[in-house]
Amino acid sequence: MRIETHAGPREVAILIPTRQRADVVVKQLKKMPFLNHSDVFYGLDNREAKSYAATLANAGLGAVHCTFVMYRNEQHSVGFCRDQLRLAGLKRRPKFDLFVVTDDNAVFKEESLTNLVRCSVEYPVQPNLTSGSGELMRYYASGKGGALKDLRVINDLRSFERVTHIFTAVPRIIYRRFAYPVESLAAEDRYRTMWALSHGIFAIRECLDAPYSKPRQQPGGTGGAEERMRATGLGFAKLAQDFPVFVGCTGSTPARWSLIMQIAKGYTFAGKLPGGSNRVSEDELISQMVKKE
Amino acid sequence: MLVETHGGSVNVAIAIPTRFRVEELAQTLHKMPFLVGTDTFIGVDEREYEAYAPVRKLFPSLVWETYLNEPPRVGFCRERLRRRIAANPAYDYVVLSDDIKRFDFTTFTNLVRCAVEFPKQPCTAHGFHESRSFYGSGTLDYPDFQTVNGIRSYEGNSCSPSAVNMQLYRTFFYPEDVDMGEDTYMTFWMLEHGYDSIRVCYDAPYSGRRHQPGGTHVADPNEKLIRAGLSTAVLAKAFPLFYGAAGVTGVAWKFVFALARGYRFRERPPGGSPRLHSDILAEMERWDGPVKVRPKPHTIIRRANRKRGRRAD
Numbered sequence: 158m159r160i161e162t163h164a165g166p167r168e169v170a171i172l173i174p175t176r177q178r179a180d181v182v183v184k185q186l187k188k189m190p191f192l193n194h195s196d197v198f199y200g201l202d203n204r205e206a207k208s209y210a211a212t213l214a215n216a217g218l219g220a221v222h223c224t225f226v227m228y229r230n231e232q233h234s235v236g237f238c239r240d241q242l243r244l245a246g247l248k249r250r251p252k253f254d255l256f257v258v259t260d261d262n263a264v265f266k267e268e269s270l271t272n273l274v275r276c277s278v279e280y281p282v283q284p285n286l287t288s289g290s291g292e293l294m295r296y297y298a299s300g301k302g303g304a305l306k307d308l309r310v311i312n313d314l315r316s317f318e319r320v321t322h323i324f325t326a327v328p329r330i331i332y333r334r335f336a337y338p339v340e341s342l343a344a345e346d347r348y349r350t351m352w353a354l355s356h357g358i359f360a361i362r363e364c365l366d367a368p369y370s371k372p373r374q375q376p377g378g379t380g381g382a383e384e385r386m387r388a389t390g391l392g393f394a395k396l397a398q399d400f401p402v403f404v405g406c407t408g409s410t411p412a413r414w415s416l417i418m419q420i421a422k423g424y425t426f427a428g429k430l431p432g433g434s435n436r437v438s439e440d441e442l443i444s445q446m447v448k449k450e
Numbered sequence: 451m452l453v454e455t456h457g458g459s460v461n462v463a464i465a466i467p468t469r470f471r472v473e474e475l476a477q478t479l480h481k482m483p484f485l486v487g488t489d490t491f492i493g494v495d496e497r498e499y500e501a502y503a504p505v506r507k508l509f510p511s512l513v514w515e516t517y518l519n520e521p522p523r524v525g526f527c528r529e530r531l532r533r534r535i536a537a538n539p540a541y542d543y544v545v546l547s548d549d550i551k552r553f554d555f556t557t558f559t560n561l562v563r564c565a566v567e568f569p570k571q572p573c574t575a576h577g578f579h580e581s582r583s584f585y586g587s588g589t590l591d592y593p594d595f596q597t598v599n600g601i602r603s604y605e606g607n608s609c610s611p612s613a614v615n616m617q618l619y620r621t622f623f624y625p626e627d628v629d630m631g632e633d634t635y636m637t638f639w640m641l642e643h644g645y646d647s648i649r650v651c652y653d654a655p656y657s658g659r660r661h662q663p664g665g666t667h668v669a670d671p672n673e674k675l676i677r678a679g680l681s682t683a684v685l686a687k688a689f690p691l692f693y694g695a696a697g698v699t700g701v702a703w704k705f706v707f708a709l710a711r712g713y714r715f716r717e718r719p720p721g722g723s724p725r726l727h728s729d730i731l732a733e734m735e736r737w738d739g740p741v742k743v744r745p746k747p748h749t750i751i752r753r754a755n756r757k758r759g760r761r762a763d
Contacts, residue, residue: 343694383691390690394683401679 158196160271162278163312169274170246170253174200174238175261176230176378179212182261186218191267195222196253199261200242203227233388236341236348243332254278256332258346259324261378265289265369269324273367276314277326284331285360286353287316289324289367319363322346323371331358338399343385344392351400451489453543453559455566456599460542462562462613463535467493467527468502468549469519475549476505479512484555487511489541493531495519525632529624536620544619546633547611553577553656557611564601564651565613572615573647574640576608577656592650603649609633611656618645625688630674630681638689 159166171192175182186193201209206227213221226245230237239258246256255274259265265273269289277287305317325346335352337345350361397404452459464485468475479486486509494502496516506514517530528546535544543562553561557577565575592604610633622639624632637648686693 386694387690388694390686390692390694393693394686394690397679397683397686401676401683403679404682405675405677405679 158191158194160274162275164278167254167274167278168251169196169255169257169270170249171197171257171259171270172200172239172242172246173198173259173261174235174242175209176202176233176238177205178261178378179205179209182209183212183216183218185261185264186213186221186223187216188264189267191270193218193222195224196249197223198226198242198245199223200226200228200238200245202230204229232340232342233384234339234342235388236337236345236392237339239345240337240339243335243337247329247333252329254329256327256329257325258327259369260371263324263369263371265324265367269367269369272314273324273326273364275312276316276362276364276367277328279312279314280316280360280362281311282360284328284358285362286331286350286358287326287362287364287367288319288321289369290363290365291321291323292368292370313366315365316362317365318361320347320350320361321363322350324367324369338395341392341395342388344389344396347392347396348399351396351403354403355400451484451487453562455563457566460562460566461540462489463538463541463544464490465493465528465531465535465544465546466490466549467524467531469495469498469522469527471549472502472505475502476508478549478552479505479509481552482554482558484558488513491515491531491535493517493527495522523626523629525624525628525635526626528632529626532619532622532624536616541616543613543616545611545613548658551577551611551656551658553611553654557654557656560601561611561613561651561654563599564603564649564654565615567599567601568596568603568647568649569598570647572618572645573649574615574618574637574645575603575613575649575651575654576606577611577654578650578652579608580655580657592652595652600653602652604652605648606650607634607637607648608650611654625684628681628684629677631678631685635685635688638685638692641692642689 158169158171160169171194182199206225209225224245226242228238228241242258243256246253255277257270257273273287273289277285280287306319308315308317323346327349331353334356335349338348341348353361393404451462451464453462466475466485475492488511491513492502492505493515496518499514499516502514506512513534515531515534517527519526535541543565545558545561561575561577565573568575592606594605596603612633614636618640622636625635628635640646640648682693
């Protein structure tokens, strides 16, 4: 889809991997009808194609114009899905200038998408990785959370230096050279950021004028709590293997021993895993854990 | 070495790997004469064996285990010592220590007693680093704090000295390719196999300065980062559930940005010692030396511009 910026029009593709969330995709298309476009790529396992087709056909959306990229994802690797979408996006002609990488349950307005693309294109340092702004950061931006690092306003769009991952604009120049690690079951977004940093791309921005929302750890996607934990651990291993300096800078041990002890005793997380918006104290996290059956 | 406990005496072996620390090892043994005996196993690279001749002359009763440790990996040393000690059926417990860890005989016996007398068996007991008293401040606000036969302990993990039941020590293997975190690997292994009785013995204080020359120490603190990162990869791959529990938010992005921008740690990287990240960040300095791991900045952009000159992207 073509988006007008101060630097001229840009062809933009939106890349969204999905798994076991046909109903969520329907909701997403209903809430954001501008996503019903051939430049929006949904990636899904070919074993789920029928169920998605049936759900979309019965949803009353009318004609669905999105591009569906099919693959066989045996290991449920998010890195694999993202890479398949990346390759499909790069192959399409006429060429896209920018890829917006997001999730199947992320919700944003068309204005938010335009602002994200504009912020990425108009920021003076190129190339850059610009992400949308979650609710937590908008709270900080309201002045309650202290100063934001390197806050700059370019053509009325506010952005600051921060690493976020859910709704990100990736320029073609980066996507052509970068490849997601197929064995990264999770944390592939951190891999992308570390790759960019290791290649001298330091302009990692969060655009305050590109808000999005996203419920965390819905059914589907990466899977249940335990599957997520395992996937995250293996993703972390891949990060440590390929970027040892970045991961090793805080030593070799994860600090959350009390959580680890609980898991070893047969407890697991009932709902959300720690991290992201679930940044609560360890005691609170432990009180949320339930004994595995 | 026989150690008296409430349930009778137990036979204990001591495992100490050493590397480029002849004087330090001699001093340690001078200060802890109770370690000098035929139950103390010293692991050393065979190429350094001759350099340790003064120590052997001073303390002839020690048992030496030599190996070719190339490239130097602490996991390899620990594994070779483990195999040597595990082959001897006479031992009930092993105390894992370092060549620079200092503690007195009371600490030694309390550590073994804690492991032997704690109700939930098999139990692994770790020493209590003096710097930890900073956290305790007398409040003893630790998880599952218990006093058994006058020995206080709480649930947690620490590094050596550790008293480990031989039953566990014989079935466990150290990963030979890690240069750090082999003690963490052992704890993870125990937890994964259901041996979750892991205690830090409050009555077994020890001292040991971190980042001393020799051992796993490297002059360049950033070399240490690479080792820590690669060891993390081994641990996270082996125990993904435990690493995933903490989430990937454990990545310290402030340091990552600083390192990517060419800064480096002046003295020692964070981790272990209770220092504020902001203080460490302020201490980081610009690195003008050779870049080892980080690719040259902006290579990608220059290469792209060159290509663009020849053919349209």
